[in-house]
Amino acid sequence: MFLYSFAWVVALTVSAPWWLWRMATTNKYREGLRERLGLVPARLILSADSRPVIWLHAVSVGEVIAVSGLVRELCARLPGWRVVVSTTTRTGQAIARERFGAENVFYYPLDFAWAVRAYLQALRPRLFVLAETEFWPRMLWECQRAGIPVAVVNARISDRSYPKYLRLRFLWRRILRGLAMVLAQSDEDVSRLRNIGVAADRIRLGGNLKYDVRATSDSALVEAIRAALGDGAKLLVCGSTLEGEERILLDAWPELVAAEPEVRMVLAPRHPERFGVVAGLLDRSEAPWIRRSEWVDGEFGAGSIFLLDSIGELASVYSLASVAFVGGSLVAAGGHNPLEPAQYGVPIVMGPHYENFRGIVDTMRAREAIRIVDAAGLSGALVELQRGGDAAMGVRAQQVFAAESGATARAVEALLALLAERQTPGHEPIGVRD
Secondary structure (H helix, E strand, O other), rough: HHHHHHHHHHHHHHHHHHHHHHHHHHOOOOOHHHOOOOOOOOHHOOOOOOOOOEEOOOOOOHHHHHHHHHHHHHHHHHHOOOOEEEEHHHHHHHHHHHHHHHEEEEEEOOOHHHHHHHHHHOOOOOEEEEEOOOOOHHHHHHHHOOOEEEEEEOOOOOOHHHHHHHHHOOHHHHOOOOEEEEEEHHHHHHHHHHOOOOOHEEEEEOOHHHHHOOOOOOOOHHHHHHHHOOOOOOOEEEEEEEHHHHHHHHHHHHHHHHHHHOOOEEEEOOOHHHHHHHHHHHHOOOOOOOHHOOOOOHHHOOOOOOOOOOEEEEEEHHHHOEEEEEEEOOOOOOOOOOOHHHHOOOOOOOOOOOHHHHHHHHHHHHOOOOEEHHHHHHHHHHHHHHHHOOOOOHHHHHHHHHHHHOOHHHHHHHHHHHHHHHOOOOOOOOOOOO
């Protein structure tokens, strides 16, 4: 841990000019800085609140949405307990505060002893739960020293990170052997976790929490867009796009409009700090466009593009799509979650880079429930699907979504069993509600 902390200090010192420049020019890293440095926000420390605490960490938006059902069920089953949630990103923080209440949400501390210990001492969690594989050595070490069991839900090891873990598995084994329980997304993840050092008897197959996410299609924005579209309109929803993908989509747009004159596009960049950049691309294109933040007259004409410059509305907008493109996949970024449109029975197109969701995409491909294309084949695939070239694809995607559900219930039961197992004399009864 000394060597790890020393390496952290060196890395931050060397990169300090870049971080200072980013904080000076954007709000992305300034927000929550005090919390990241170990200054526990007063809203978390309730002197009159003696409820035992479960601390759950979800990095960003995708993880927050995935664990929402888990948090809800834990609160219902443990009425005398408190569940607090930390995030790393600003967008994840916004969604978490909306879903779990600002008083229960905070920024995850930097992985230094003083910052980690400040939160552990303030919250005194009975259980620390990680979503996916956000392994921070200092946090795991301090939890082990304090006797706090650590569980991992929705665990996965991506293609990109797996070789890095393997190269340092002699170190990771020392850190990961203390995990109390790991629920992996797939059999492949079980094998990879075992290979990097997690004890075999602590890992089990839990499934993917994201199959249990049920986004509502009942929102003011959805109703407004539905009214603006009218009869006969078709809608392409392009979600979670990254730098480089918007240009590819805009280049393909004239061909799609020529083939299907009544089509419209909703374009939803992944990161809020890029809303302005994408607006600039739209300004330079020949397509008519509007932005959600300025949309007041309810018009959404044929051939136009709707820039969704908001947070938390994309999942419900997918319900209106006749075809969906899931971003982060035409560029080498690992892809984003295709299950959001799949739950509505929408035909889905992704690029070839989907490593972050390999298990989900492979399942969908095996059942012909998704179309994988490169940039050159994008416009042709979109035209074909908008014309109903594979009308049953969306139905098959919805069937995959329904068939793979159940991970949340399994995770809840496993966490409750772990808490019961770890009960020690002097602790309050868990008080599980049937």
